[in-house]
Amino acid sequence: MDNNKESRTLWQGVWKRLRKNKLAVIGMVIFMVMLLVAVFADVIVDYEQDVIRQDSKIRLQEPSSEHWFGTDNYGRDIFARIIYGGRISIFIGLTTIAVSLIGGGLVGAIAGYYGGRLDNLLMRITDMFLAIPPILLAIAVIAAVGSGIMNLIIALCVSGMPGYARLFRATVLTLRSEEYIEASKAVGAKDRWIISRHIVPNAIGPIIVQATLGIANTIIAAASLSFVGLGIQPPDPEWGAMLSEGKEFMRYSPHTVIFPGIAIIMTVLALNLLGDGLRDALDPRLKN
Amino acid sequence: MLIPVILGISLIIFSIVSLSPGNPGRLSLGVNASEEAVEQLNRKLGYYDPFIVKYKNYLVNAIQGDFGQSYRTGESVFSMIAVRLPTTMKLAMFAITIAAVFGIPIGILSAVKQYSFIDAASMVAALLLASIPGFWLGLILILTFSLKLGIFPVTGSDTPLHYVLPSITIAAPSLAVIIRVTRSTMLEVIRQDYVRTARSKGSGELKIILKHCLRNAMIPVVTIIGMDFGYLLGGTIIAETLFGMPGVGELMVKAIRMKDLPVIMASVILLAAIFCILNLVIDIIYSFIDPRIKASYKT
Numbered sequence: 001m002d003n004n005k006e007s008r009t010l011w012q013g014v015w016k017r018l019r020k021n022k023l024a025v026i027g028m029v030i031f032m033v034m035l036l037v038a039v040f041a042d043v044i045v046d047y048e049q050d051v052i053r054q055d056s057k058i059r060l061q062e063p064s065s066e067h068w069f070g071t072d073n074y075g076r077d078i079f080a081r082i083i084y085g086g087r088i089s090i091f092i093g094l095t096t097i098a099v100s101l102i103g104g105g106l107v108g109a110i111a112g113y114y115g116g117r118l119d120n121l122l123m124r125i126t127d128m129f130l131a132i133p134p135i136l137l138a139i140a141v142i143a144a145v146g147s148g149i150m151n152l153i154i155a156l157c158v159s160g161m162p163g164y165a166r167l168f169r170a171t172v173l174t175l176r177s178e179e180y181i182e183a184s185k186a187v188g189a190k191d192r193w194i195i196s197r198h199i200v201p202n203a204i205g206p207i208i209v210q211a212t213l214g215i216a217n218t219i220i221a222a223a224s225l226s227f228v229g230l231g232i233q234p235p236d237p238e239w240g241a242m243l244s245e246g247k248e249f250m251r252y253s254p255h256t257v258i259f260p261g262i263a264i265i266m267t268v269l270a271l272n273l274l275g276d277g278l279r280d281a282l283d284p285r286l287k288n
Numbered sequence: 289m290l291i292p293v294i295l296g297i298s299l300i301i302f303s304i305v306s307l308s309p310g311n312p313g314r315l316s317l318g319v320n321a322s323e324e325a326v327e328q329l330n331r332k333l334g335y336y337d338p339f340i341v342k343y344k345n346y347l348v349n350a351i352q353g354d355f356g357q358s359y360r361t362g363e364s365v366f367s368m369i370a371v372r373l374p375t376t377m378k379l380a381m382f383a384i385t386i387a388a389v390f391g392i393p394i395g396i397l398s399a400v401k402q403y404s405f406i407d408a409a410s411m412v413a414a415l416l417l418a419s420i421p422g423f424w425l426g427l428i429l430i431l432t433f434s435l436k437l438g439i440f441p442v443t444g445s446d447t448p449l450h451y452v453l454p455s456i457t458i459a460a461p462s463l464a465v466i467i468r469v470t471r472s473t474m475l476e477v478i479r480q481d482y483v484r485t486a487r488s489k490g491s492g493e494l495k496i497i498l499k500h501c502l503r504n505a506m507i508p509v510v511t512i513i514g515m516d517f518g519y520l521l522g523g524t525i526i527a528e529t530l531f532g533m534p535g536v537g538e539l540m541v542k543a544i545r546m547k548d549l550p551v552i553m554a555s556v557i558l559l560a561a562i563f564c565i566l567n568l569v570i571d572i573i574y575s576f577i578d579p580r581i582k583a584s585y586k587t
Contacts, residue, residue, distance in 0.1 A: 128296035135522030144308040261424035269419035
């Protein structure tokens with residue numbers, strides 16, 4: 001009972017500190033709105049009508065009351081495409097981080113828990129992967145499997161996983177030697193109790209922070225790869241791909257590159273603000 | 289440690305790229321080539337060898353500077369990369385210099401004047417720079433400085449002016465990281481006892497900051513610069529494509545579009561190897577910055 005109450009107050013404390021951090025709250029609200037818009041994209045705009053259908057009569061129109069962000073080279077509404085693009089970008093960000101967390105987490109936890117030879121082997125392999133700049137690793141994977149949403153996610157997962165493996169291993173190792181774990185063991189607690197009551201609540205903080213910032217970085221990476229033509233292919237409305245199409249016309253129609261860019265920046269900034277805020281809230285000592 | 293790591297990298301990249309569907313004969317001769325010709329070339333290139341043999345052959349040749357021939361042009365991959373490497377390295381070096389030259393002083397200033405307007409402004413700037421994708425910044429720079437104002441050329445790499453916008457584009461995310469890391473380590477160092485000692489013995493403020501604080505704060509900053517170099521290479525790939533600069537990154541992106549596997553493989557391995565060597569160099573630099581590290585190796 002007591003334990004239960006304590007773990008609730010821990011998160012209550014985090015929530016209280018997070019709420020005081022105005023920037024973090026702004027970031028959280030923006031991201032929540034983006035998430036909702038992405039989920040309900042099909043309610044807000046008509047995919048076939050606004051996102052995909054081309055109409056050369058209204059190509060490259062300036063922003064107006066009818067087309068809030070103007071239209072692109074094919075007469076498609078940029079606002080509608082950004083809404084759907086958010087669905088793709090946020091989906092890629094969340095899926096990649098979820099898969100990387102699970103995959104990397106398993107490897108890291110196994111290595112940290114069993115230690116010894118297995119740990120050594122797994123970590124040497126992880127080190128090799130970490131020695132390759134992530135974007136190069138992603139490019140190598142794309143070279144092998146080709147472009148497209150799923151392949152892009154695979155590529156980003158392969159380059160993201162090793163980092164999480166390291167993070168999980170380090171966390172497990174530090175926690176294993178903590179005195180309260182030893183104490184819990186000494187009074188006869190079962191493994192399951194220790195894992196759910198001590199290890200998970202203590203390990204989850206830094207991992208949530210890393211994951212939040214990781215989503216932001218993944219969204220940038222996915223957009224960058226799509227921008228150079230290695231990720232999402234047109235006519236899919238991904239933000240990076242939209243920028244790539246728009247850059248041909250930006251001299252006279254700068255709105256084709258300005259709005260998709262702002263969409264990326266808003267999302268990434270919101271996640272960065274939230275991630276920083278969570279970091280401070282989870283570890284008050286860090287804040288000077 | 290360097291050689292096993294580079295071997296490991298080459299094995300990883302080789303395995304990943306080998307997963308690619310299609311055989312080299314078909315890829316280099318095109319769809320119209322006859323079955324026999326494709327078959328012959330496949331045999332010549334050792335396509336039917338077991339994986340380990342293929343990797344061994346690749347490695348043995350690579351050590352001698354032979355990374356195979358491009359499927360598209362038949363050119364030696366190594367010379368294709370060698371011609372383009374200087375552009376990429378120049379870009380990366382300019383970018384890291386810009387990031388360090390601006391980032392470190394800004395970071396110091398905002399730590400020394402914590403909670404001041406300068407501090408707040410540089411923190412906001414760092415946050416924004418970290419959230420702006422490099423390629424979008426590049427687009428906006430082209431739009432303002434090349435297309436509207438006409439100060440800098442849009443594409444190419446002939447004059448030093450061509451390097452200005454791409455370098456800024458690549459430097460931006462690293463600049464953000466360097467500002468933040470410099471600030472936070474400086475804030476830690478400023479509170480140390482030896483800084484108080486230096487103050488109490490009457491050293492000038494500037495001397496305290498530069499000699500006592502900065503030198504001790506440099507280790508994490510230099511580490512970050514080294515680690516960031518990997519991200520920087522990523523930025524270089526994007527910037528080269530965006531600004532049409534003939535570097536390794538642009539070569540790589542083109543090669544992927546044309547399924548030119550030897551070129552992709554060699555570019556990725558070489559860039560990753562350069563990244564590792566750079567980090568080794570940084571490990572060596574540590575001992576110059578912090579004599580304690582050197583001392584710990586001796587004992």
